[in-house]
Amino acid sequence: MTRHAQSERLRLSDELDRLGPDEPTLCGGWQTRDLAAHLVIRERRPDLLIGGAIPFLSDRVRRRERAITHGDYAALVDTFRRGAPAWNPMSQPKVDELANTIEFFVHHEDVRRAQPGWEPRDLSTAMQGALWTALRRSARLMFRKSATGIVLIAEGHGRYAAKLPDHHGTVVLRGTPAELVLYAYGRKDVARVELGGDADDIAALQEAELGLG
Structure with missing residues (x-):
């Protein structure tokens, strides 16, 4: 193991x-x-x-x-x-x-990532896969306060519909599993994730409190 x-x-x-x-x-x-x-x-x-x-x-x-x-x-x-x-x-x-x-x-x-000059680590495929599996287990909880629908796309690992839309449309988040994890757990400012969707929906997601808070 x-x-x-x-x-x-x-x-x-x-x-x-x-x-x-x-x-x-x-x-x-x-x-x-x-x-x-x-x-x-x-x-x-x-x-x-x-x-x-x-x-x-x-x-x-x-x-x-x-x-x-x-x-x-x-x-x-x-x-x-x-x-x-x-x-x-x-x-x-x-x-x-x-x-x-x-x-x-x-x-x-x-x-x-709180230190100057940081760059994302080059994680193994196995570690990225483990993070993706773990994120799919927790994503609905992490995104529960978002008014938008959420679709996560981790290239090479798959896609996951984490939340249905509420007052807004759906936002698609694309990145490595590691970066998607960081975004979902509230580290939006440092997560290198591409957001796709209507500008108002993206703004609503960016303002939402994510994670366990």
Whole structure:
């Protein structure tokens, strides 16, 4: 079994190490240390994720999150590099692949594309195929707030109707699976995607909030 999520985990870890704790990312004001902390908390501290939604625990949760974020950065990245602990289902390769291929790819690009002079990576056909498969599973959720219909075309991989039109017509998004993933997950400004359709429909899509937000 090819471990695309594991490969992205290691590449993202290397990039976080290379850049250090204080570089920008594409994640809403986060620096690299914030992103590293998010990745570790997601896999190792689900209590903090749950507690953050409970009002009387929120202050305590924020203090613990800050302690993780502003602790030893190299140790934080190394903890992420080692992977999910055995009690977490994401430690199992099949679950890791399903849960983390897009997660780690997008966050890797959040780091890379926030730096000057970035260019898209030359990803393998297998990785592009894995991203395309994962995108088709999540596209309806990612585009749910768009008022336009959505058709995704990944040349060499296929096409997918992700959403029927609502108040507007349909917009066709064309690009590699990697770039379509980034667009669908809200990284519109850096995703190299060609949009086709009526100008008003394209404008409506560009204004829509995409992704999990």
